[in-house]
Amino acid sequence: MFRRWLKRNRSVNGASNGRYRNGNDHLIDLRQLVKAYQTEAGPFFALKGINLKIDTGEFVAVVGKSGSGKSTLINMITGIDRPTSGDVLVGDTVVHTLNEGRMAVWRGRHVGVVFQFFQMLPTLTVIENVMLPMDFCNIYSMRERQERAMRLLEQMDIANHANKLPSAISGGEQQRAAIARALANDPPIIAADEPTGNLDSKTADAVFELFEKLVDEGKTIVMVTHDRDLARRVTRTVTLADGEIVDELVRERNRLQSPLALTETIDA
Amino acid sequence: MLSPRWRKILRDLWHNKTRTVIVVLSISVGVFAIGMIVSTQIILSEDMASGYHATNPASAYLYPGNFDDDLVEAVRRIDGVQEAEGRLDWLSVRLKVGPDEWRDLIIDVIGDYDDMRLNKVSPVSGAWPPPKKGILIERNSLPLTNASVGDVIEIETSEGKVRQLHIAGLAHDMDNPPAQFIGRPFGYITFDTLEWLGYSRTYDELHILVAENTTDKDHIQAIADQVEDKIEKSGQTVYWTYIPEPGEHPANESVQPLLIIMGVLGTLSLFLSGFLVINTISALMTQQIRQIGIMKTVGARTTQIVGMYLGAVLIFGLLSLGVAVPLGALAAHAMSQYLAYLINFDLAGFRIPPRALALEVAVGLIVPLLAALYPILSGARVTVHKALSTYGLGKGIFGRSLIDRLIEELTTATQMLSRPMRLSLRNTFRRKGRLILTLSTLTLGGAIFIAVLSVHASLLTTLDDALTYWNYEIEIRFSRPHRIAQIEREAMNIPGVSDAECWSGNTARRQRPDGHEGPNISVIGVPADTNMIQPTILEGRWLLPEDENAIVVNTEVIKEESDIKIGDEILLKIEGREATWQVVGIVQGIMTGRIAYANQSYFAEVIRYVGRSSGVQIVAEAPGDASSPESTSKHDPTFQSELAKKIKTHFDSRGLQVRQTETTASIRENIEYQFNIIVIFLSIMAVLVAIVGGLGLTGTMSINVLERTREIGVIRAVGASDASVMKVFIVEGLFIGLLSWLIGAILALPISKMLSDAVGMAFLEAPLSYTFSTQGALLWLSIVLILSALASILPAWNASRLTVREVLAYE
Structure with a gap:
């Protein structure tokens, strides 16, 4: 799916300096990102000139203390928030230049967002929540939507809860449902803001395994987390402090052998 | 799917x-x-x-005195007349409605009940046509007769003959005004019954229907003029022609x-x-x-x-x-x-x-x-x-605007309010846009509510003004004119009567300079120094004892005859005779219709009733003060009614046959009945508006609770009880209600004036005597406070049910 998308965009845009039409070689390319919030005490800089490049198939954990700018960073990638200055390039799209309407369509098709508090719509059943992005983006036929949503729920192992309201299932199941919803339109990127933050360790581990499976299937995942243990199982860890990247750790993941058997290199 | x-x-x-x-x-x-x-x-x-x-319905009504079927036939043959019919209309007799109680009964006499061509009266129940010595009662009038179909009623004719009539059935007549409005029932008899009652077999009202252009008033007027000419050429005087709004029900x-x-x-x-x-x-x-x-x-x-x-x-x-x-x-x-x-x-x-x-x-x-x-x-x-x-504790900012600072200073400086109360007060001003919307709804609702009650108060004041204007309590009408000196002497002999004054009255129509006749004007001949009317003089002067053809008109005459100025000479036609009058004054008309006042002695000469009158106005003695006519209005309806009975008995015993007695209390009752209809309908709207206001406040309070979910958690976390949480929201609701009442009451002043003027112009053709209803304002205050409390209780209760954990964990 993603490859077809890239191919199509390349053919449309013709000449380009890089792999993508805006001259970026990486799937996600954040350039000199600055985000300032106006407060009564003056501007507060949540991000101070961030440069970050993420390639297809990477599983990136963004870690850092509270207030370090993790969520702000992930919001830049999903287009939920806009930078004060700098560029956000995702594939062929200069994300921060999109208006809200185009942004919603772009996000619906290309980024699946998973939140800490699941954010299921309370009056829709689990399967209806999963079908909702397909409905908004009008990608599949009505029949296909139902079938696809059920397949995703099966994949998440919660098909038996398909017709229940979110309030009737556990937090872990809600998060699985939220991941299924994030995958509804088969986006190449999954952005997750502390997806395991509200789950017990066993459930968190199960959810994390789902993410690993998705990466194996070719998805790119950017995840904000507080959980150091989980952060060790990803291919790259980006550490933020006071709005700046203070550490970046790249691992060659070989999960089949051992999650801990990783070759770590520090990217200067 | x-x-x-x-x-x-x-x-x-x-x-x-x-x-x-x-x-x-x-x-x-x-x-x-x-x-x-x-x-x-x-x-x-x-x-x-x-x-x-x-x-x-007839296109026009002509009043050529008494006439018979020959004249009707002749009119039917006139070009442009499609149909004509004669009636004996509005024959007033007295009906016994209780052991010692009488009421006027209006009788219409129809020639042929099975061949009614115009203004058809239709059968409702019982016999049709009514038999001899029988009467049909208009269906809406029956309650006023205190009788039922099949009963025998006792009536007294203007000649003093007492007869018993059998109520043979009910009829429906759309041409006469509703009985409740005028307080008199209507009945229908045949000419045979009329003769039996002692009257002659004759018509006095001619109905005509034009053949073409039935909705064109000018055309109808032209045909009516033609008919009038023909009748007058035959030697009969047409006293009056009335053309109603074509095709429109009088109501x-x-x-x-x-x-x-x-x-x-x-x-x-x-x-x-x-x-x-x-x-x-x-x-x-x-x-x-x-x-x-x-x-x-x-x-x-x-x-x-x-x-x-x-x-x-x-x-x-x-x-x-x-x-x-x-x-x-x-x-x-x-x-x-x-x-x-x-x-x-x-x-x-x-x-x-x-x-x-x-x-x-x-x-x-x-x-x-x-x-x-x-x-x-x-x-x-x-x-x-x-x-x-979801940052912060609820939305809305307090503290930046001038109003906020004022409230802050006021509540802090006075130290009068408890902290939760201050919180409620300040919360009210946090979402100013919403507060304005809620206040607009509730304020307008309140203003309209107060305005409606002010219209009611204004209607009653207008009525009081009108009844003060007529500064007597009982009006007596005799079957025929009697000497004024005798009437007044006899009246003063009746215990309880403090003053009596005979007036003369007749109907006149102005002969306009363009040759057309104006509408009916009641001319009343009064002594120039009368105490029994208290007119407000707008222009010119009141009558002087030495005046002869001087006339004072009210504003309702001026409304129809707008060219009339003080000093003008006008031509009035009374009983077919024309006379010139000089307008010396204009007085305020208060629900009195078109009235002109003339000096009684001169007017009696004009109508050829010198020294005689067929009516007297009576002022009752005030309790403990037999000489004060000003205190008369204080008597209650029962007193007036009892005195009226005594007066009638006295006059009857002295050979002065009383045809009708009317007390100001009964006039007031009839008018109040009509006013209440207006007030009932306006009140329905006021209640609707109040409901909208209440719903608005409930909505606002619900949103306020919703938006302040976290804040409630904080209040709870620092020790607020269920009651305290509820109080914060209820006080806020009450405060909004109070604020809306204050603005609404101020806004009600111009709105009620406008509404009162509009109602006055619509129904009485003159603005009402404006009275702001303080009672209405206080009533709305009670309602708005109850509404505010009720509107806040449900959201406040919901707020008090939230636990600290729920609200603070709420994401």
Whole structure:
């Protein structure tokens, strides 16, 4: 799916300096990102000139203390928030230049967002929540939507809860449902803001395994987390402090052998 | 299959039942008001017109003295006349309604009951036509006779003959005014019965129907002039010609202004319900903001979100139509039925007029959509980031504006209010936009409520003014004129009578310079130094004892004869004779109709009643002060009625046959009855407006609780009890109510003046004596405080049920 998308965009845009039409070689390319919030005490800089490049198939954990700018960073990638200055390039799209309407369509098709508090719509059943992005983006036929949503729920192992309201299932199941919803339109990127933050360790581990499976299937995942243990199982860890990247750790993941058997290199 | 987004909308409506009910009721109130008024308007206009047309109403009425069928036949042959018919109209007799109680009965005499051609009276029950010595009673009049069909009633003719008539049945007549309005019943007899009563077999009212252009008043006037010429050429004088509004029921001119005023109030209700929709949809969007953020995150475009919520509003509109259309139709039917009963016509049956339905559908769907557009657009345009952020403790800022600082200083400096009370007070001003919307609804509601009660107070003041204007208590009419000296002497011999004064009266019509006749003017001959009327002189002067052809007219004469100025000489035709009068003064007309006053002695000469009168005005003694006529108005109706009976007995025993007695209390009763109809209809609208206001406040308080969920958690965390949490919101509601009352009461001043002027002009052709209803303002204060408390209790109770954990963990 993603490859077809890239191919199509390349053919449309013709000449380009890089792999993508805006001259970026990486799937996600954040350039000199600055985000300032106006407060009564003056501007507060949540991000101070961030440069970050993420390639297809990477599983990136963004870690850092509270207030370090993790969520702000992930919001830049999903287009939920806009930078004060700098560029956000995702594939062929200069994300921060999109208006809200185009942004919603772009996000619906290309980024699946998973939140800490699941954010299921309370009056829709689990399967209806999963079908909702397909409905908004009008990608599949009505029949296909139902079938696809059920397949995703099966994949998440919660098909038996398909017709229940979110309030009737556990937090872990809600998060699985939220991941299924994030995958509804088969986006190449999954952005997750502390997806395991509200789950017990066993459930968190199960959810994390789902993410690993998705990466194996070719998805790119950017995840904000507080959980150091989980952060060790990803291919790259980006550490933020006071709005700046203070550490970046790249691992060659070989999960089949051992999650801990990783070759770590520090990217200067 | 319904897509998930529409399922969400439907389920949201179902899951938030209270909110759905508030929105649906908000819209329903407006649609109901419009539907009820427009339907009533249509049903009344259609049914009143069709019922009236079915009676084949005359185009013109001529009064050529007594005449017979030959004249009717001759008129039928005149070109342009399609039909003519004679009647003996308005024969006034006295009807015994109790052991010692009499009431006037108006009798119409119809020549041929089976061949009525114009202004047809129709049978309702019993015999048709009435047999000799029998009478048919107009169906609305029966209660005033204190009798039933089959009973025998006792009547006394103007000649003093007492006869017994058998009530043979009931009839329906749309041409006479409703009996309740004039306080006198109507009956119908044949000429045989008329002769038996001692009257001669003759007509006095000629009805004609023109052959063409039946709705053209000028054409009717021309034909009526032609008929008048022919009659006068035959040697008979036509005293008066009356041309009603062509094709229009006589009550239409009173009903239409009532419906127009109600229409204005209905539109206002709709406007207020629009405000309410804005408020409630804003609440809905506030509640939904996070979900909007989530939907946008998963790919929803703003237009899709807008579409979804407009769809929800459309559903609200449809639900409201489901509530308002049937209720509006029922209310319209009830209102039409009540008015039909008052005006005395039949409705064609229960129905929803298609035009009213179309308007209701348009109003029920378009107004909410328009009202909701702004809150929906602002809600849907919110960025995902903003939608998903839940920083701080509730929204709205307090402390920046001048008002905020003033309140802060006031509450802090005075140290009078407890801290929770101060919190309530300051909270009120946090969301100023919403506060303004809520206040607008509640304030306008209050202002209209007070205005309606002020109209009621103004109507009563006008009535009081009118009755003070007539500074006597009992009016006695004799069967024939008697000597004034005798009447007054006898009157003063009656215990309890403090003053008596004979007046003369007759009907005149102005002969205008253009040759046409003006409408009827009552000319009253009074002693120049009379105490029994207290007119307000606007221009010129009152009568002097030495005046001869001087005349004083009231403002209602001027309204019809606008060219008249002080000093002008006018030509008046009285009983077929013309006389010139000089206008010396203009007085304020107060519900008195068109009246001109002349010096009694001169006027008696003009009408050839020198030294004689057929009526006397009586002033009763005030308790403990036999010489003070000014205190007369203090007597109650029973006293007046008892005294009237004593006077009648006395005059009758002295050979002065009394035909009619009328007390100011009974006049007041009749007029109050009519005023109350206006007030009842205005009150219906006031109640509707109050409901809209109450709903508005409930909505606002619910949103306030919702928005301050976290804040409630904080208050609870620092030790607030259930009661304290509830108090914070109830006090806020009460404060909003109090504020709205204060502004509403001030706003009610101009609104009530305008409404009172409009009602006065519509029904009395003069502004009412404006009185601001302080009682109304205080009543609204009580209502608004109760409404505010009730409107806040449910949200406050919901707030008090939230636990600290729930609200602080609430994301």
